[in-house]
Amino acid sequence: MPGFATTEEINKYIGGIFEKALDDTDIGPRLMATGMTLRMNFSDPEAVITVDFPGQSILTGEDAIVDADAILSMSADTANGYWQGKVSLPLAMAKGKLTIGGSAAELLKLAPLAKDLHPVYISMLEENDRHDLIIA
């Protein structure tokens, strides 16, 4: 699977998709309504992103190392695949590619919203000429 090379890339694209999501007139309010914070720990390369949906803030690096309602840990490759709709949540969990902490109920509320963002993520990669990251 094609993947990210640097922490900056992860912050740019994965952080970027949450920025777009919060700005979206349909998805943004639905995300805020969840009232939750989500933290994501990435490996290969390492990165941390925390999104506070009601506060509409996206934190990275040291700032992101905070308590959250739900915590997802995965490799950067898995994250890139997930946002393109190529990774099944239960299967990734079963194979140890993704672990969840905190409230599973909160995560289950977010998952359907993430689906609406798959095309947005792919077009963001296209706009940035990152066809290398797109999974056929």
Next chain:
Amino acid sequence: MTATKRDYDTVDISDPAFWEKTPDERERVFSVLRRERPVSWQRPISSPLMGEVNENEAGYWAVVRNEDIVTVSRRTDVFSSARGVTFEDMPSEVLEMASSILTMDAPRHTKVRKLISSTFTPKRISLIEDQIYRQAHEIVRGIAHLGDVEFVSAVSARLPMWTISEMIGIPEEKREEVREAANLMISWDDDEVSDALDPATAMLNGISTLHGVCQDVIDARRASPENDLLTALVQAEVDGASLTDDEIRSFFTLLCVAGNDTTKQTTTHTLRALTEYPDQRRYLAEDFDGRIDTAVLEFVRWASPVMTFGRTALKRFELAGRTIEPGDRVVMFYASGNQDETAFDSPERFDLSRDNRNHVAFGGRGPHYCLGSHLAKTQLKAIFSELLTQLPDIRAEGEPEYLASTFINGIKKQRCVFTAQE
């Protein structure tokens, strides 16, 4: 979706306390509704999977009469399954991962159900039936020397998951893992289980284990086909369409729920009924082979292991004098439909010779009618044939421990006794 503000019925069946009562106590309440307000508007219930009730949430229509359950089940143009069918709300993600055809509407439902059904060939069914009889024999033989056992874990719970694993082709070394995961999925509303783990985590863990094991089998069969159901599912093709891996995993997960607790609960309820009604037991034993096909329908009506399923209205519809608006939730109470005095003579009697063509335990005879009904009946015939021949005086002893649930008419524990064999 609808702005209509309606008063909730004075008979409140959304109260958690109502669902902690025994089935008989609940039936007394349903009988009032059937007679007086067969379609009633009820306040919303909370779901342990979704958290507290949202204050803006509307209530639901309670459908308690046999004929109305049939109407709701058949009119799939009006009553949709796609937004979930459990009484308690499920996250939509869970529907996709775990409920397959159960929460699809036409045309997708028709297409996928056809693909799946095409793999249940007569040859495959008769093969699994032979295996079910052998397995039932082993289960009963395994307890015959004991004389006194907890029936649910020793008997009822054993056959259903074994059947599904065998049918799908789950490798021997994975079966225990599958059994545990399946049990996590069906007990998310059991306080004993969910005390240890929050319900959503329990369910998600169960689902992910099942998906993982199933994908391994899919990959193995794709690489080297065998003569089993999973190979057939991988290869199935109807009108140029085939099943995706996601669809196969979701179907397998559905089987682990739909085909597990249902037969298990029916087995326990039936042992209790045969104990309570010795005349019916004698009647059956006198000519088991000649009477079991009719009797088994009464087992299922009597148990009504699935008590509730819901739909969402897509159009305005008149039902028993009430106007259901688009977007309204509608919940069918199968257990009540199976006690409807307009559909059955003396429904309160366990009667193994009864004409049971109206029973709605497998659903109201619409397009979602239980796909496993034949298999369920085979399992019940096999296990009771073995019980009544190997342990002819087996009986339920003492009171059962009921499951508090709005969905499954469950018994968690039931002691049974019999003369121990050599």
